[in-house]
Amino acid sequence: MLGLAFAAACGTANEQQGATASATRAEDLFAAKCGMCHDFKEDKIGPALAGVQQRWGNDKAKLKSFVRNAQEYIASGDPYAVALYQKWNESAMPSFTGLSEEELDLLIEYLQ
Numbered sequence: 001m002l003g004l005a006f007a008a009a010c011g012t013a014n015e016q017q018g019a020t021a022s023a024t025r026a027e028d029l030f031a032a033k034c035g036m037c038h039d040f041k042e043d044k045i046g047p048a049l050a051g052v053q054q055r056w057g058n059d060k061a062k063l064k065s066f067v068r069n070a071q072e073y074i075a076s077g078d079p080y081a082v083a084l085y086q087k088w089n090e091s092a093m094p095s096f097t098g099l100s101e102e103e104l105d106l107l108i109e110y111l112q
């Protein structure tokens with residue numbers, strides 16, 4: 001009961017902190033898992049990610065399946081993913097099946 005009253009009283013502050021915390025978490029996740037191959041502005045080992053949501057038709061579910069397991073996604077025959085893979089000399093992304101749904105969602109939100 002005490003905990004509940006406390007949470008209710010601090011609801012607004014917690015929500016704001018929550019939003020900031022998840023933005024930071026997304027940034028940290030990206031730096032830890034993706035940053036060695038991706039930048040937003042420049043191509044590195046993988047393509048620059050600026051505008052990537054648009055290139056994927058703003059389809060977050062598709063992007064999420066791709067990021068979770070790029071090789072499986074490419075093998076499914078999606079024409080955009082196949083063309084991208086060929087353009088990058090068939091160097092594939094590692095799979096990220098170890099990330100939780102929540103972590104994947106955070107990362108996809110973080111992409112622009």
Ligand code: HEC
Pocket residue numbers: 030033034035036037038045046047048049052055063067070081084085088091092093094096107111
């Ligand atoms: C070892 C290098 C490597 C790592 C680590 C990596 N990627 Fe990639 N990524 C690539 C390569 C290479 C491609 C392009 C070839 C392909 O599609 O397989 C790519 C393609 C992509 C694309 C599609 C880009 C476009 O222009 O449509 C997205 C989105 C993406 N990566 C997101 C991520 C995210 C998010 C992470 C971290 C969870 C990540 N990548 C980690 C190498 C990497």
